Amino acid sequence: MKPVLAKWEEMTGHKVTLESGPVSGNEMITKYAPAFQSGVSPVDVMSDADDSGPSFYRAGWMEPLDEVIPQETWDDFPESFKQQIEVWHSFNGKRYRVPHEFAIGYTFYRKDWFDERKIEPPKTWDEVIAIGKEFTNPPVFGTMEALIKPALAFVYMAYLTAQSGGNVFEFDDATAQAFQFAYDLIHTHKIMPETTLSMDYTQQNEEYMKDHVAFMRQWPFFWDVARGNKNWYQEGRAEITLPPAGPAGAKSWWGGWGFSVPKFAPNKAEALDLIAFITNNENAPILAKGQSWFVMPRKSIMAVMGNEGLAVYMQRYAEANVPSPRPFHPKVAEAQSVVDDVASLYLTKQISLAEAMKQGKERIAALG
Amino acid sequence: MRLARAVDGALLAIAVFIFLFIVLFPFYWIVLSSFTPKYELFTIPPRYWFSTFTLENYQVLANSIPLTRYFVNSLLFAAGSSLVSVAAAFLASYALARIQFRGANLIFIVFVMSIALPQIGGLVPLFELFKNTGLINTYHGLVILMSSLVLPFTIWILVPFLRQIPYEIEEAAIMDGARLPHLFWFITLPIMRPALVTMFIINFIIAWNELIYPLVFATSGSNKTLSVGLVELAVQPTAGGGRPWDLLSAMSIVMIVPILIVVLLFQKLIVSGLTRGAIK
Numbered sequence: 014m015k016p017v018l019a020k021w022e023e024m025t026g027h028k029v030t031l032e033s034g035p036v037s038g039n040e041m042i043t044k045y046a047p048a049f050q051s052g053v054s055p056v057d058v059m060s061d062a063d064d065s066g067p068s069f070y071r072a073g074w075m076e077p078l079d080e081v082i083p084q085e086t087w088d089d090f091p092e093s094f095k096q097q098i099e100v101w102h103s104f105n106g107k108r109y110r111v112p113h114e115f116a117i118g119y120t121f122y123r124k125d126w127f128d129e130r131k132i133e134p135p136k137t138w139d140e141v142i143a144i145g146k147e148f149t150n151p152p153v154f155g156t157m158e159a160l161i162k163p164a165l166a167f168v169y170m171a172y173l174t175a176q177s178g179g180n181v182f183e184f185d186d187a188t189a190q191a192f193q194f195a196y197d198l199i200h201t202h203k204i205m206p207e208t209t210l211s212m213d214y215t216q217q218n219e220e221y222m223k224d225h226v227a228f229m230r231q232w233p234f235f236w237d238v239a240r241g242n243k244n245w246y247q248e249g250r251a252e253i254t255l256p257p258a259g260p261a262g263a264k265s266w267w268g269g270w271g272f273s274v275p276k277f278a279p280n281k282a283e284a285l286d287l288i289a290f291i292t293n294n295e296n297a298p299i300l301a302k303g304q305s306w307f308v309m310p311r312k313s314i315m316a317v318m319g320n321e322g323l324a325v326y327m328q329r330y331a332e333a334n335v336p337s338p339r340p341f342h343p344k345v346a347e348a349q350s351v352v353d354d355v356a357s358l359y360l361t362k363q364i365s366l367a368e369a370m371k372q373g374k375e376r377i378a379a380l381g
Numbered sequence: 382m383r384l385a386r387a388v389d390g391a392l393l394a395i396a397v398f399i400f401l402f403i404v405l406f407p408f409y410w411i412v413l414s415s416f417t418p419k420y421e422l423f424t425i426p427p428r429y430w431f432s433t434f435t436l437e438n439y440q441v442l443a444n445s446i447p448l449t450r451y452f453v454n455s456l457l458f459a460a461g462s463s464l465v466s467v468a469a470a471f472l473a474s475y476a477l478a479r480i481q482f483r484g485a486n487l488i489f490i491v492f493v494m495s496i497a498l499p500q501i502g503g504l505v506p507l508f509e510l511f512k513n514t515g516l517i518n519t520y521h522g523l524v525i526l527m528s529s530l531v532l533p534f535t536i537w538i539l540v541p542f543l544r545q546i547p548y549e550i551e552e553a554a555i556m557d558g559a560r561l562p563h564l565f566w567f568i569t570l571p572i573m574r575p576a577l578v579t580m581f582i583i584n585f586i587i588a589w590n591e592l593i594y595p596l597v598f599a600t601s602g603s604n605k606t607l608s609v610g611l612v613e614l615a616v617q618p619t620a621g622g623g624r625p626w627d628l629l630s631a632m633s634i635v636m637i638v639p640i641l642i643v644v645l646l647f648q649k650l651i652v653s654g655l656t657r658g659a660i661k
Contacts, residue, residue, distance in 0.1 A: 032602060033446070035612045043501070044596050047508035055518075055600030215422070215626065 016303065017296045024290075027283050032056060038064020039346065045275075049074040054275035057284035058291075060113065063101055063268045063339060064346060069275075070109040071343070076274040077107035081285045082292060086111070089294050089311045091331040097338040102271055111292045113300070114269035115309035117336055118172050119326060120256045121221070121235055122228035125249035134228055134254040138176070138194060141257045145204030148227035155204035157226045158195075159217040166356040167349045169195065171266055172230060175337040178261025181352055182342045184373035189366055190260065192359055199360060210360055221251070230256065230265070236323045237305070253326040255333055265330070268339040269309075310336075344380050351376040408637070414630035415439070422626055438631040445628060446610040447602065448635070455606040456639070457520055458595065459588035462527035463581045469528065470535035471577060475569065477536070478543035479551075489540060492533040500530065500593055511598060518600045526594050531584045542576045543569075575653040582647055586640055607636050 018029045032055075035041050042065045048055055049069065061069065069075050087108075090098065094112070102110040122134045126148070135141040145155020160166045171181045173194055179187025198205040209217070218238055220226055222245045239251035256265045272292060278284040290296060298317040300307040301324075308314060308324055310331035318324040330336060342348035351373060359369040414422055418435050421428065442448060476482075477489050507526065508517070516522030546569070554568045570577070595606040605613075614628050644651065 032600075033613045035596070036614065037612070040596065040612050043504075043593065047504040047597050048600070050505045051509045051512050053512055053517075 014291070014300060014303065017291055017299050020296075021287055021290050025283065025286065027280075027287075029287070034059070038062035038066075041065035042068055045069070046072075049275060049277060052277050054277040054279065056275065057278040057280050058272055058274055058288050060270050060272055061110070062270050066110050066271060066273060067101060067104070067341075067343070067345070069273070070104045074276055075109045076276050076278070076281065076285065077109060078111065078274070078285075078288065079108050081274075081289050082108070082111055083289070085294060086289075086292055089297070089313050091310050091312070091336075093331055093334050093336040094310075097267065097336070100338055100341045101268070110271035110273040111288065112269055112271040112309065113292065113297075113307050114271070115267060115327065115336075116232055116269045117267035117327075117330060118168070118230045118232060118256070118265045119236075119253045119330070120228060120265075121231050121239070121251050122254055123224075123226075123250060124252040125247070126227055128249065135257045136255070136263070137258050138260075142197070142202050142204065145198070145227070146202060149204045151206070152223075152225050153227070154206050154225060155227050156198065157205055157209055157212075157217055157220055157229050159212040159214050160210050160357070160360065161213050162353050162357055164349060164353060165213065166360070167352040169230070170352055170356045171340050172256075172264075173259065174340070175264040175266045176256065176259030176261055178259070181340050182348050182377055184355075184370045184377065187261070188373070189370050192356065192369060193366055194259070195356070196360060196366070200362070210357070228254075233323060253323075255330070255335060263333065263335055264337040265335050266339045267336045270306075342377070342380070347380050348377060351380070411630050411633045411637070414626060415634045417627070419625075419627040438627040439635075442614075442628045442631045442635070445614060448610070450603070451605055451607045451610045452635070454520075454595075454599075454604055455589060455608070455636075458523050458527065458591075458606055459585045461520070461524035462531065462588045463584040465524055466528040466531045466535050466584050467577055467581045470532055470539050470580065471570075471573070473532075473536050474539035474543050475565070478540050479548070489536070492536050495533045496537065504593070504597055508597065517598055518604055520604060523595060523598055523604065526598060527588045527591060530591075530594070531587055535580050535584060538580060539573070539576060542573065546572055575650050578647055578650040582643060582651055585643060589636070589640060607632070611636075 014031065018031075021027070022029060034056075035044055038061070041061055045055070045059075045065075046068075049072070066075075087098070090112070098108065098112065102108055102112060120134070124134075127134055130147070132144065132147075135144045141156065148155045158165075158169045160169055167181070170188070170191055173191035174181040174188050177187040177190040177194070179185045179191065181188050181191070199207055199209070212220075214231070217226075217229065217231070218235055221229060221231075221235075222239065222242055235251065236253075240246050256263045258264075272288050274281065274284045274288055291300065294311075294313040297307070297309075297311055298314045301309070301314045301318060305323070308318065308327065310324075310327045315324065315328045315331075319328050340348075355364075355369045355373040355376070358364045358372075359366060364372065413429075413431065415438055416431060416434050416436070417428075418433050418437065421432055473492075477485050511517050511522055511526070516525065550572070551564055551568055554564055559568065590608060591606075592608040592612065595604070595609050596612065599605045599609060611629065611632050614625050614632065
């Protein structure tokens with residue numbers, strides 16, 4: 014961030030100090046809520062997560078940014094982002110957070126294996142099963158997804174539900190379809206090992222890099238993980254393709270962090286000026302160049318970085334309209350736990366699909 | 382008879398072994414992980430011994446957060462709050478155990494009950510109070526806060542300890558002309574030394590591992606502690622997973638070793654402090 018901040022400091026004569034903070038939304042809430050509740054803020058501009066941002070502006074602790082962030086900045090985001098911005102970054106028709114991170118589940122695959130067999134990566138759920146079977150020969154499996162609680166079962170169920178066209182928090186028919194598909198991958202077609210139910214992402218990645226997986230959904234960090242593993246990585250071993258299409262198309266939900274300004278920022282006027290400056294179409298690409306955390310499929314960033322590394326796929330996903338909004342619930346952490354619990358029970362054969370949907374609906378309704 | 386004794390001995394040995402394994406294995410695993418390259422952390426099957434020894438995790442950790450500053454802050458925070466809490470608890474306990482005044486028992490019960498208050502429930506009013514008194518983001522503010530957290534527990538432990546010391550010892554000193562400060566310094570403190578040291582160590586450990594107060598009340602880097610550093614360790618893109626387990630393991634060792642040293646140094650005093658009350 015430093016080059017952009019230096020420019021702003023030079024322009025305004027103000028000094029910016031960077032302060033590190035918690036890396037999870039729950040800890041962000043623990044850290045900042047007492048201060049905000051007391052009408053003070055330890056920071057002027059903050060970067061906060063999906064798990065914390067909505068709680069902050071729903072509590073009335075953040076400053077609306079509609080009059081500060083120019084329309085050209087919002088127009089710089091791809092069309093597929095609009096819904097996410099309206100749901101996760103806004104409240105009561107006002108925008109409170111400018112996204113600066115784009116975390117989406119990519120489909121990584123062994124291009125070298127697929128090329129060898131002269132086949133294409135799966136484009137539909139049916140192909141996931143057919144191609145998965147072709148590769149499965151334990152310990153090698155067609156696909157793999159870490160599903161351990163907390164949170165990871167939710168991530169995958171929300172991903173599949175986006176592809177089946179539902180909302181995972183509603184436990185609707187499309188959610189049932191997604192649950193059934195995950196169940197079939199593990200138990201019916203056995204192209205995903207049962208051990209994934211107790212795996213975390215580290216273990217999933219390890220399995221992939223031990224040549225045990227043909228294709229899988231994973232967060233962007235795997236791009237660097239794979240390429241950083243010098244002993245294993247070769248070109249073609251961790252390429253990215255579009256996600257397979259379910260009944261509602263090739264979708265993958267995204268989320269991430271964004272910049273916002275607390276209502277009680279000690280230097281609010283300067284903070285509002287700063288947030289407009291660092292997110293504008295001129296500076297967003299400079300931030301992205303400096304740190305991969307700021308790379309997003311904004312037009313201005315893609316114009317500069319669209320041919321580099323992960324940004325190529327980011328753009329491809331955005332153009333193919335893959336990004337789907339992260340499922341929203343006002344009590345998001347609790348709602349995610351419900352999905353986690355119910356999915357885990359179902360995928361471990363402890364309850365039926367009908368019981369899973371019933372329990373899920375009831376528990377979500379109980380959240381109010 | 383001899384066979385029965387041998388069986389008892391064997392069963393005891395097995396039970397002790399199982400207990401030690403459960404207690405020590407996680408610690409061993411953290412040590413192992415902290416010296417293992419990140420890409421070898423989660424191999425299947427797991428490796429139970431060093432395959433490749435590396436100090437890289439510690440180097441990366443030192444570059445990720447201001448480790449020395451956080452370490453010094455933790456030390457000041459833990460030592461300061463332990464000292465203040467033990468000193469204040471000693472005085473309060475003496476009053477509750479020795480001075481007959483109306484409401485003494487009630488005050489003691491209130492202290493004990495306050496242990497059950499959920500810490501998170503008091504964050505907002507405490508923040509308000511500390512904001513108004515200018516104590517946010519200061520060392521002394523953090524020390525006062527932490528002392529207030531461990532004080533009731535310390536009093537709860539010290540009062541019964543004091544009550545079992547025969548008052549006649551102090552009476553004899555008073556008869557010899559000792560005044561209260563002399564009484565404290567030359568009579569009560571030496572007798573209570575094992576209990577006070579034990580409570581100092583226990584409070585030190587509690588404060589050393591405390592997260593919520595430093596997270597909320599140390600708002601700038603200059604006052605943050607190691608426990609806050611632990612939650613600020615960002616997911617490194619090359620860490621190999623959703624959590625930087627390599628760095629978390631190294632950080633855990635950095636946090637465990639000082640505690641281990643303190644406990645080993647004061648082991649005898651702690652044991653005598655913990656067992657003193659059991660023997661009349």
